[in-house]
Amino acid sequence: MSTTPSSPDKPTLSTITASIHRGAIKNIVVLVGAGLSTSSGLPDFRSPDTGLYAKLSALALPYPEAPFHISYFNHTPEPFYAIARARHPMNAKPAVGHAFLALLERRGMLGYIFSQNVDGLERDAGVSEEKVLNVHGSWKDQHCAILSGTVPICLKDGCGGNVKPDIVMFGESLPGEFAGKEEEMLSQADLLLVVGTSLKVAPLSEMPRKLPTHVPRVLVNREIVGDFGSRENDVLVLGDCDDGLREFARKLGLEEELEIVWKDAVKRKEAELERDNWDDGNAPTLEECVASAAEKMNMRMGVSEGHRRMLQGHLADKMAGIMAKRAQ
Numbered sequence: 341m342s343t344t345p346s347s348p349d350k351p352t353l354s355t356i357t358a359s360i361h362r363g364a365i366k367n368i369v370v371l372v373g374a375g376l377s378t379s380s381g382l383p384d385f386r387s388p389d390t391g392l393y394a395k396l397s398a399l400a401l402p403y404p405e406a407p408f409h410i411s412y413f414n415h416t417p418e419p420f421y422a423i424a425r426a427r428h429p430m431n432a433k434p435a436v437g438h439a440f441l442a443l444l445e446r447r448g449m450l451g452y453i454f455s456q457n458v459d460g461l462e463r464d465a466g467v468s469e470e471k472v473l474n475v476h477g478s479w480k481d482q483h484c485a486i487l488s489g490t491v492p493i494c495l496k497d498g499c500g501g502n503v504k505p506d507i508v509m510f511g512e513s514l515p516g517e518f519a520g521k522e523e524e525m526l527s528q529a530d531l532l533l534v535v536g537t538s539l540k541v542a543p544l545s546e547m548p549r550k551l552p553t554h555v556p557r558v559l560v561n562r563e564i565v566g567d568f569g570s571r572e573n574d575v576l577v578l579g580d581c582d583d584g585l586r587e588f589a590r591k592l593g594l595e596e597e598l599e600i601v602w603k604d605a606v607k608r609k610e611a612e613l614e615r616d617n618w619d620d621g622n623a624p625t626l627e628e629c630v631a632s633a634a635e636k637m638n639m640r641m642g643v644s645e646g647h648r649r650m651l652q653g654h655l656a657d658k659m660a661g662i663m664a665k666r667a668q
């Protein structure tokens with residue numbers, strides 16, 4: 341983990357925590373992405389090799405985000421449900437980073453969390469519902485539809501369409517409250533903390549730029565993203581986000597409390613899984629789910645391929661008939 345080098349004017353994690361201690365920073369607004377949950381066992385999207393998009397080549401997608409695009413999902417839902425089966429956060433437990441967010445709330449410093457994640461792990465860590473907006477929706481309460489690993493079909497009034505969970509796909513609108521909350525929270529923020537996101541997907545990717553320039557921004561991520569580093573009061577904490585947030589807690593003098601909040605959150609989740617008699621020990625891997633979806637899609641394409649050949653043959657016969665007539 342590396343942090344920005346100190347210079348007399350440039351803030352560092354130490355000067356930020358000193359401002360928190362003397363009450364100059366009271367209200368921290370947080371933006372998180374998939375990197376926050378990788379240590380809970382959920383792959384992110386865009387990391388080379390380990391990210392989800394790198395693992396979908398067998399599906400021969402027209403572009404990596406296709407399974408999460410509403411128009412693609414409507415005609416080819418298999419990739420989405422294959423990924424959903426493997427990436428569903430059913431038995432994932434909160435990581436230290438999620439616990440750090442709960443710690444901020446316990447200590448009265450948390451303004452609000454904008455989460456791009458659909459795993460609900462901030463809430464599992466103890467963050468209250470009213471303090472977090474899952475901007476891309478949430479998996480919570482979608483278990484039975486997803487765990488079959490097949491495409492659930494809507495049977496209501498003989499509909500027969502594909503069931504779609506309440507997560508926001510590309511091409512769909514964000515929750516109605518997002519724009520107002522963003523404006524309100526950014527105008528009140530004393531600090532913007534950005535964790536584990538590539539800042540590649542709008543409109544969340546624009547949030548750090550919208551923050552008034554006098555308000556400091558802290559990035560905790562493996563790499564520099566967006567326009568971080570372009571402002572005098574940016575602090576870059578590069579490396580693993582659990583390490584970076586542990587360091588943040590240590591500088592706040594809250595390292596031990598963070599470990600307690602984390603362990604309690606993990607125990608709570610374990611008890612919940614046990615209570616619900618939840619055992620997904622035999623869950624298929626992402627690779628297995630992708631291979632099975634690829635096979636199903638090939639079979640489907642095989643049928644249409646056969647259909648195409650039949651039509652080609654039919655057309656060829658017709659053409660031959662026309663040519664023969666002309667020749668008479």
Ligand code: OAD
Pocket residue numbers: 372373374375376378379384385386387391405408456457476508509510535536537538539540541560561562563565579580581582
């Ligand atoms: P990405 O996969 O695009 O970015 C994750 C970022 O976290 C990258 O910059 C990684 O380097 C970093 N990272 C990964 N693991 C980390 C770790 N343990 N510690 C520190 N950094 C780590 O994920 P998002 O930015 O969340 O949307 O993606 C945004 C949206 O794109 C998602 O919500 C999803 C996706 O397509 C939809 O599906 C609508």
